Amino acid sequence: MWIAVDRVGKKFINCSFGSRGTETGQLLWEKLEKKEIGEVMTDHWRAYAAFLPETIHTQSKAETYTVEGYNSILRHFLARLRRKTKCYTKSLEMLKYSVLLLMKYRNRELTIFHASSVK
Template sequence: FVVGDHSLETFKPLWQIVMGWACFLYITDGYKVYPCVIEDGDHLVSKTAMTRVEGENCRLRHYLARLHRKTLCYSKSVDMLTTSVRLLIYYL
């Protein structure tokens, strides 16, 4: 995972990791930065195919209060957020 905003600069390090998996097809939700780096023939935009990913995101937010949206229950420290997510993934 990569922590950051929704910019292309944040997506590039994540894309470097994902490219190493050598997938034949990448399914995304159609966010505007994806076509900048994913070739058209390898890219499928499908919100319905994203249900598993969205389910995992919901599960992470359920177990880790600092990922909840619109709450004050989170740390603003990127190091603390990164460490918390790593610990959660380890225990799950």
């Protein structure tokens, strides 16, 4: 799973599911093409160089703290993403829905109704 986050607005932007290779990263980059992007911060994973424009791309492990924090949030709330767990994803489609639902909730784009608030 590849995710893109907004460091300034502190929000999930989008995600893409697949291998750690260039193809999955390219899919995510295509989803972001219509967004106004100032800078892209990544670690030194080779796949990034294949599709990210050099003019806006900075490779530095010191600059990936925001996305690493969001990876931690995903692992915290979704047991299927934790290491060494009995929970695992049997369906890629359900994993996608779980991640997208959590992203929308964390971005405050989703309202959760509690049974006590329904009259």
